[in-house]
Amino acid sequence: MGLAEVEQAIQAGINDFGENRSQLFTQKQEAFAHARWHFIGHIQTNKLKDVVGKAALIHSVTSQHALAVISRLALEQQIKQDILIEVNVSGEASKDGISAAELPRLLEAAANTQAVEVKGLMCMAPVLQSAQDLSARRSFAALRELRDNLVAVFAGVENISLNELSMGMSDDFADAIMEGSTIVRIGRRLWSL
16 A cells, blocks of 8 residues: 555545554654554564654554653653554464463553553464365464453552453454454455455
8 A cells, every 4th residue: 555545545535544664654644644653563662753643543462662752752751652452362372462471461561651541462273274274263262362351450540541452354354353453454345346
């Protein structure tokens, strides 16, 4: 998706966009600063300076180090940065994200940051092997159940709400919605029409 496609999408009424490469994120966000930009890619902490304060939501936080860098950069800008924690619920080695077992510890670390707001969780489902493949749906259900179990644990923590579930892409968004997704990432489906 280039700048011309973003312009067309804005004219059609789309206001939220995601980008997974920091350089492209910066280019598009600067060209269309009035749109809501989401950073959904793998986090390289040396590139976070280009994302913090410009992303409406960072979807892919997976470490205490990234949390600390985001918090420091947000404090320097005197803002609060909204984030999602990426969880590898499928257990695939090819997927980014922390394990479900590591999530409570990362949320505890986030609770002690000054300038980060954890809005929810994100996952990447396994690639579907057939129309009957239910592995994506199982991953989405697992993330929802994980979130539901942690809501009570972190109730009352000011900067952790866990309301958002970013799950589902062009091939599996219907299953994600059925499992409670609040954010789907369907760019490929839109741009291939």
